[in-house]
Every structure is written in structure tokens, then in C-alpha cells.
Amino acid sequence: MALHAELHRHLGGSVVPRILWRYFHRQGSPLAERFPTYPEFExxxxxxxxxxxxxLELHTLVEHVQTLETLPYFIYRLLRGAYVFEDLxxxxxxxxxxxxTDPSLDEADRLKQMRQVIETVGQxxxxxxxxxVTSQILCLHSRLPSHINRAMLEAAVESDYVCAIDLAGGDKPYRERMEEWIELYKYALARGLKTTAHLYETLDGCHPExxxxxxxxxxxxxxxxxxPELLPELARRGQCLEVCPTTYLKTGTLPSLDPxxxxxxxxxxxxxxxxICTDNAGLHNVRLPFEYENLLTHDIINFEQLKLCQEAAFRHAFAWPYKDRPASLLSELQQGVAAASLVALEA
Known part of the structure; x- marks a missing residue:
């Protein structure tokens, strides 16, 4: 039975390296010539x-091949791996x-095609x-112009497949456009969307505003x-951190997991x-249960704390439609089976 919730996974970083390498070779991509064998690509x-x-530059490897035509291929393989290997x-x-969207189109047509992309991913x-159970978070991008980000926000508001917006693309450029981000986020909240943002990931991304x-x-x-003086205010607001352990090693943000x-x-x-999340499971070649195990084996958390984090993931999920997490439903089912067996024995 699937048991876990993943709240922070990028589509561009979700493709495991072997699937991506095979795709490049089947399509005759120039990257197939650059990496003729899998180990060197991995x-x-x-x-x-x-x-x-x-x-973040690695995302561009995948973004240009995730088109309207190929998105179903990548989504299917993402969900297959998530269900079979991660119990999501x-x-x-x-x-x-x-x-x-298709870069050969003019900007107006690309903006229209965004809605087709959202629909394709959703279907x-x-x-x-x-x-x-899936939902989409659309990432506003710190390196895209304002009118494109606004168009993405409008597309998010209009789609039943979208639960929230995010702000990504690198945190260094945030500061010079902070008024714009606040305005967009206020609008998103007013229209009923949930919100998250890549904040306080690095020391360049510390924007309390x-x-x-x-x-x-x-x-x-x-x-x-x-x-840490900000933590009481986060607790008061009921905000949750999406912590992605392997990311901080891959980006050089932390020297080890110890911090x-x-x-x-x-x-x-x-x-x-x-x-606890994976962020870019394909880029890292890891899955969510590995993140759990890694934190346990390095004595970062204990099993009771892991359970609290797993429960928090469902509690803070933007589109989980049930009151309880699957483990609770399974426990109720087991109790029902046990009670039925006892009645049968007593009879």
C-alpha cells in the first residue's frame, strides 16, 4: 500500500538518469554522442x-525535451517509479x-500553449x-520577465489541475523584484491558490519580506x-519547511548532512x-525512502521524528483529499479485520 507524500519534486529533475540516457539515444540526441555509455552520463x-x-543549469537538459508530445512519456515513468519504488x-x-512550450513559436503562441502543457501534465x-493523488505547482521563474510570470499565474488560477504557485529559478535575483513577487503572491492567495517559494535555501535567498x-x-x-528568531513566527502561521537533504550536498550549500x-x-x-522531500529525485538518483533512511543512519532524526515528518507531509499537502494519511486508513482496516476474525472465532 502506498504510504508517503512528496511535496517538493521538480518535473525537470524527476527523470532518473537511465531513462533520460535511453531517451537521448532513441531520439538520436547530440547528447547520445557525447555520452555513448550510461556510466559516464550518470x-x-x-x-x-x-x-x-x-x-540549476542541469534542468535545461530536460526542459527542452519535455514537450507537449513527450510529457506523457515522462509523466508515466515518473508515476510508475514513484508508486512502485517509493510507495507514494x-x-x-x-x-x-x-x-x-515550443521555442520556435512567437511569445503570444507560447503563452497560449502553456495551458495545453498544464492540461497535458494533468491528464x-x-x-x-x-x-x-497528484496535483501541480506552477513555478514562477526569477529569470523570466514579469508579464510571462503573470500569465503563468493566471493559468494557474484557471486550471483545476493546479493547487499552488512557487518561485524558483535561482534566489539571487529575488531582491530587485521583491515588490513584484509580493504582489503576485497576494493575488494568488486572494484567488484561492496555495503558495510556496524557494526561500532560505541558501544565504542568498534570505528574504523575510x-x-x-x-x-x-x-x-x-x-x-x-x-x-532561529524567526521560528516562533513560522510556528504561529503554521508554515512547514520542505527540507530536501540530498540537494544541499549536490549544490554545495552544506558540506555534509550534519548541520x-x-x-x-x-x-x-x-x-x-x-x-522531508527529494526535490530532484532523478538528478540525485535517489528516492524518498532513501532520504528517510539516510537521515536515520546519520542520526539526524530518530524514528519518532521521522513519523512526525511523514504525518506533517500529509497535513500540509495542498491537495490531499482525505482527512487521514494512508497509514491511518490501513490501521483502521487491520483493526476491522482483527475484530471480524475475533467475532468469527467466538461464533
């Missing part, structure tokens, strides 16, 4: 980078739809074979590490929830 694709900016019951898929996510307008905080690890113990300890003490 090493290139999954090795750590020095900075977040270097790391719930998945929020985030991406920038404009970057999946492809309705898999009977791998029944995961945006915190009041996010339902959840993408990463947010610099708050307990360097700004995450401070993150978890201070958040638990302050009453701030954490959902």
Missing part, C-alpha cells in the same frame, strides 16, 4: 555541483510551463495503473541555522513542521 548528471546556479500515495509536481497524471505570503517554505534551512540535525532539532523545539 556520473555527469548526478555528481555534485559547486553552486546552486551550476546545479500523494505527489505534487512542480515546473515552469512556459519552459515546456497524463491520472493513471489508473499507478493510482497516486516574502515569508508572510507563503503557505509552505521551499527548503528554508537557513532559518533554523542562522535566523541538518540543528535544522530538525530547532524546528521540533519551536513547533515548526518539516516535510
Amino acid at each position: 556520473d555527469f548528471y548526478t555528481r555534485p555541483r559547486n553552486t546552486l546556479e551550476d546545479y 500515495a500523494y505527489l505534487e509536481i512542480r515546473y515552469t510551463p512556459y519552459l515546456r 497524463a497524471s491520472q493513471q489508473q495503473e499507478y493510482p497516486i 516574502l515569508l508572510p505570503y507563503v503557505s509552505r517554505i521551499g527548503h528554508g534551512i537557513q532559518i533554523p541555522l542562522h535566523y 541538518l540535525k540543528i535544522v530538525f532539532d530547532r524546528c521540533f523545539e519551536a513547533g515548526v513542521d518539516i516535510a
Whole structure:
């Protein structure tokens, strides 16, 4: 039975390296010539980078091949892996739809095509074979112009497949457009959308001005590490951190997992929830259960704290339609079976 919720997974970083390598070879991509054997591609694709900016450049490898025609192929394989290998019951898929439109079109037609992209992702996510509850988070992009971000927000408001917006693309450019981001986030909340943003992931992304307008905080690890005085306010608002452990090693943000113990300890003490996530499972070549196991084996958290994080993921999920998480439903089912068996024995 699927048991887990994943709140922070980018579509561009979700494709596991072997599937991507095979796709390049089947399509005769120039990257097939550059990487004739899989091991060298895996090493290139999954090795750590020095900075977040270097790391984000890898997304462009995938964005240009995730088109209207190929999105169902990638979505199917994402859901298959998530259901079979990760036991996911719930998945929020985030991406920038404009970057999946046809670059040969003029801008007006690309803006129209964004809605087709959202519809395609939504329909492809309705898999009977791998029944995961899914929803979309559209990523406004810090390097795209204002009118394109506004068009994406309007598309998010109009789509039943979208539950929230995000702000991604690198956190260094946030500052110069902060008034714009706040305006867009206020509008999103007023129209009934949930909100998250890549904030306090790195020391360049520490922008307290945006915190009041996010339902959840993408990463947010610099708050307990360097700004713990903000934690009581996060707890008061009921905001949850989306912590993605492997990311911080891949981007050079942390030298090891050890500082995450401070993150978890201070958040638990302050009453701030954490959902453990993968961020870019394909880029990292890891899956959500590995993130759990890695935190346990490095003594970052214990099993009781893991359970609290797993419960928090469902509690803060933007589109989980049930009151309880699957583990609770399974426990009720087991209790019912046990009671029925007892009645049968007594009879």
C-alpha cells in the first residue's frame, strides 16, 4: 500500500538518469554522442555541483525535451517509479510551463500553449495503473520577465489541475523584484491558490519580506541555522519547511548532512513542521525512502521524528483529499479485520 507524500519534486529533475540516457539515444540526441555509455552520463548528471546556479543549469537538459508530445512519456515513468519504488500515495509536481512550450513559436503562441502543457501534465497524471493523488505547482521563474510570470499565474488560477504557485529559478535575483513577487503572491492567495517559494535555501535567498505570503517554505534551512528568531513566527502561521537533504550536498550549500540535525532539532523545539522531500529525485538518483533512511543512519532524526515528518507531509499537502494519511486508513482496516476474525472465532 502506498504510504508517503512528496511535496517538493521538480518535473525537470524527476527523470532518473537511465531513462533520460535511453531517451537521448532513441531520439538520436547530440547528447547520445557525447555520452555513448550510461556510466559516464550518470556520473555527469548526478555528481555534485559547486553552486546552486551550476546545479540549476542541469534542468535545461530536460526542459527542452519535455514537450507537449513527450510529457506523457515522462509523466508515466515518473508515476510508475514513484508508486512502485517509493510507495507514494500523494505527489505534487512542480515546473515552469512556459519552459515546456515550443521555442520556435512567437511569445503570444507560447503563452497560449502553456495551458495545453498544464492540461497535458494533468491528464497524463491520472493513471489508473499507478493510482497516486497528484496535483501541480506552477513555478514562477526569477529569470523570466514579469508579464510571462503573470500569465503563468493566471493559468494557474484557471486550471483545476493546479493547487499552488512557487518561485524558483535561482534566489539571487529575488531582491530587485521583491515588490513584484509580493504582489503576485497576494493575488494568488486572494484567488484561492496555495503558495510556496524557494526561500532560505541558501544565504542568498534570505528574504523575510516574502515569508508572510507563503503557505509552505521551499527548503528554508537557513532559518533554523542562522535566523532561529524567526521560528516562533513560522510556528504561529503554521508554515512547514520542505527540507530536501540530498540537494544541499549536490549544490554545495552544506558540506555534509550534519548541520541538518540543528535544522530538525530547532524546528521540533519551536513547533515548526518539516516535510522531508527529494526535490530532484532523478538528478540525485535517489528516492524518498532513501532520504528517510539516510537521515536515520546519520542520526539526524530518530524514528519518532521521522513519523512526525511523514504525518506533517500529509497535513500540509495542498491537495490531499482525505482527512487521514494512508497509514491511518490501513490501521483502521487491520483493526476491522482483527475484530471480524475475533467475532468469527467466538461464533
